[in-house]
Amino acid sequence: MIHLFQKPYREGTVVNGRYVIEKQLGEGSYGVTYVARDEQTTERVVLKQMKRTKRKKRRASFEREALILKQLDHPQIPKLYDSFETNNVPHLVMEYIEGDTIETLIFDKKQTYGEKEAFSLLSDVLPVIQYIHAKQIVHRDLRIPNIVFRDGIVYVLDFGLARFLHEQDEPFLTVEQRLRRAIDVKSDIYALGHFLLFLLYSSYEPMEEEEKSWEDELLLTEDARGVLRRMLQLDVPYASVEQLARDVAYVVQ
Known part of the structure; x- marks a missing residue:
């Protein structure tokens, strides 16, 4: 059975064996964003989790966002650090701009x-x-x-x-x-x-x-x-x- 809806990650959840959720930042039509701590680098990062509904369209959007961020290298635009899937759900990891x-x-x-x-x-x-x-x-x-x-x-x-x-x-x-x-x-x-x-x-x-x-x-x-x-x-x-x-x-x- 495919679960169309998933609960947001709770504080303290470790995602992909590396990213520790600190808090939820926001929720859009395609995904949920969190502030997380990267246990490998100790940096705070933004973790974006794709929503499961309308999977094909959302997956295409996630893949496009990752591709676009890879094209951009500017000090005033967050960098893409990582992308992966866990439980068949795409995730993006980006630079956290605190301000x-x-x-x-x-x-x-x-x-x-x-x-x-x-x-x-x-x-x-x-x-x-x-x-x-x-x-x-x-x-x-x-x-x-x-x-x-x-x-x-x-x-x-x-x-x-x-x-x-x-x-x-x-x-x-x-x-x-x-x-x-x-x-x-x-x-x-x-x-x-x-x-x-x-x-x-x-x-x-x-x-x-x-x-x-x-x-x-x-x-x-x-x-x-x-x-x-x-x-x-x-x-x-x-x-x-x-x-x-x-x-x-x-x-x-």
């Missing part, structure tokens, strides 16, 4: 970002995305939980939805899904537009109850507004991160 996600900084630590600070942080993220795109890879999940800030340096995590640019788009995507999930560099730029909006709204204090568009609510310079409109594909979209970076640098200066 605060932008989500934590904004919602838990009440960090706020004005226009200059928000665009400055975006300018720190862009070289990492430029590197990813140069490797013919698109991330497709650039949200505030997947960008970590540690000791003044940003890190880009979670390549579970990443794709090679030569792959075909999934069929039957809605307009919004296509904007976020298209296998195109523009989808990463669009996602970074929403990342930027999260930063900017961290310092926004509503003066009235009626909800308006970001263009009516946020007090931005004309240059900043123009960059955001292009990132969100409301005006002619940026064709590359290089184009975007030039305009962001102009706003930051």
